[in-house]
Amino acid sequence: MATTKLLASVGKAVRIVDFLARSDADGVPLTLIARSLDINKTTAYNTLATLREYTWVEQDEETGYYRLGEGIGPIASYHTHTQRIVDELHPVLVGISRRFNELVHLGRLTGTSIIYLDKVEPDRAIRVVSRIGREAVAARTSLGRALIASSPEGERSVDYFLSDPSLKLAREETIDSLRASLESNIELFPTRGWTQELEENEAGICCVAVPISLPSGGTMAISVSTPTERMPEERRVEFARGIAEEVRMHADSIGVSLFHDIR
Incomplete structure (x- = not known):
């Protein structure tokens, strides 16, 4: 070359x-x-x-x-390829947010970070606050974990994602505990098709994410974020299934598909 x-x-x-x-x-x-x-x-x-x-x-x-x-x-004024996909996926995010009345995000990987491309906020007083365009450490977000888990085997190096220079450990958190959480999500992904993070990116907030395959061959992920009290363990799979159902409803018109079946 x-x-x-x-x-x-x-x-x-x-x-x-x-x-x-x-x-x-x-x-x-x-x-x-x-x-x-x-x-x-x-x-x-x-x-x-x-x-x-x-x-x-x-x-x-x-x-x-x-x-x-x-x-x-x-x-x-040029509409980039990514922005066109974001616009086409927006109705999916709207459907998910209306279904659960919770904050919904669309994101993609950029190096070791996740970037938030779009969001739909719920119609309720107590909600999660976020900003489009913000970047976060992929290793500790449900969006990032969904994209890491669904990436080709050779691109899944846990050490690579834990080397993010912007990674700052929270109180009582260790690099080993973060590694264990990330590895657990990667190991469970093939059997359930979704990932989670429980107050690991922001105190009091839990998230569930599902990766989707794009017509171009790339991958993005959609997440639902809620205060911890609104996401008990039995509710998480319900969020993942809801994301999957909304994606399937728009799959033919947009050309996207679920990366993995949800269980």
């Missing part, structure tokens, strides 16, 4: 565009851009000049600050 040679100039341009997208809409001074991205000021200026030529960046006439320009519009 040929070695890929990355172009430094393209990389700097992408980093600048990404930085501006996350910055104040009124613009950012050149000095701050260069310092924040650790790019030579002259290089940053020349890169910005090129981006201005293609209207990806514009410069305020009064302040001299740089901000994203109109040329970025088609990219900003």
Whole structure:
């Protein structure tokens, strides 16, 4: 396989565009851009000049600050493949949330983390609070465990997922106890088709998750999260079966399927 040679100039341009997208809409001074991205000021200026030529960046006439320009519009409005799948799966999440009146999440693996792609909140006063786009340690979330357990055998290294640099042990928790919980979920998955976490990601909160196969061949997972008192042991399989039933109801129209039968 040929070695890929990355172009430094393209990389700097992408980093600048990404930085501006996350910055104040009124613009950012050149000095701050260069310092924040650790790019030579002259290089940053020349890169910005090129981006201005293609209207990806514009410069305020009064302040001299740089901000994203109109040329970025088609990219900003582009619906990524992942977002299209998220939109198609949203009715499934709505159905699950209405069925149980609980918080429902959709997530996928990104390295050793799980990222929350979508959610539907219940219509009740006491509920779990969450945020789309948030990342969490996959090893301690039901979503992450569902995706770890359903991944190919060679990609299931427990040590890899426990090496997440953002992993912080809770009080009275040890790496061995977390490992045991993760391994237990992986071992039980083939016989039940779902995973769980019991107050291991957030105190007072329990979750059940089911992985689903996508038309593209990838995998995502759907979870139900509730306060601990609303998820006794006998209720967990009911949540998993409910997720599965809602997925089956939409399977033909979306092209998704359950990764494993629920037992």
